[in-house]
Amino acid sequence: MTADAVCNKLYGVHSAILALATTAFFGQIRLGELFPDTQNIWKFKGKYNLVLKDLAQPHSAHGSRKLHLPWTKTKKNQGEDVILCKQNGTADPINAMLHHIHKNRLSENSPIASYIAPNAKQFLKRCNEICGTTFFLIKGVNPDVVKALGRWSSDAFKKYWCNLEILGVLHIELLDTTEKKKKVRIAV
Numbered sequence: 001m002t003a004d005a006v007c008n009k010l011y012g013v014h015s016a017i018l019a020l021a022t023t024a025f026f027g028q029i030r031l032g033e034l035f036p037d038t039q040n041i042w043k044f045k046g047k048y049n050l051v052l053k054d055l056a057q058p059h060s061a062h063g064s065r066k067l068h069l070p071w072t073k074t075k076k077n078q079g080e081d082v083i084l085c086k087q088n089g090t091a092d093p094i095n096a097m098l099h100h101i102h103k104n105r106l107s108e109n110s111p112i113a114s115y116i117a118p119n120a121k122q123f124l125k126r127c128n129e130i131c132g133t134t135f136f137l138i139k140g141v142n143p144d145v146v147k148a149l150g151r152w153s154s155d156a157f158k159k160y161w162c163n164l165e166i167l168g169v170l171h172i173e174l175l176d177t178t179e180k181k182k183k184v185r186i187a188v
Helices: 003-027 093-103 131-138 143-149 155-160 164-172
Strands: 065-069 080-084 114-116 121-123
Touching: 003 080, 003 093, 003 114, 080 093, 093 114, 131 143
Parallel strands: none
Antiparallel strands: 065 080, 114 121
C-alpha cells in the first residue's frame, strides 16, 4: 500500500479532528459537550450530543455561524448556543467544518463528531482542550469576554490560564504610572 493510499484512508479522520479541534478551541467548548461519551454509533444519543443540524447557516458576511449545544455542563439539557467566528488562516473552524462535512458526507442527523472509517462510521474521542482561554487572553481579549464566550458560570476558568509571564507582560508591563495632578477646588 502506498503512502498516498494510507493518507486517503485516514483523511476523513484528519478532517474531522481539525474541524472539531478548531471548533472546540475558537468556540471555547468543553470536550464533553462536543464529543459523545461512546464510540459506539448505536448508543449515540442525539438528545445530548451534537448532530450536523445543530450547526446553523451563516449569520455574517464572512460565514460565522451559531452552533447549538444540546447539553452543557452548566445548563444541562437546556443547552446553549455558541458562536463560531470565521478566522484567517488554516485554523479557521468554519472552513475546517465545511471540509469535514463534505469529506465525511455528513447528513443533518449525522453525529458531528463522526467520520467515515475504512470499515465503519466511528466517533472521535480525543482533542486538545482549554488552551483557547490563554489564546484569547494573549490576543488582548478582556477576561470577562473570555468568561462569557466560554460560558463559564464561575471564575474557575482562571485555573486554565497558561503563560502568565506573557499575559503579565501584555497587560501590565509599561503601564503609565505617572500621576497627572489636577487642581481640585474644595468648598468649605
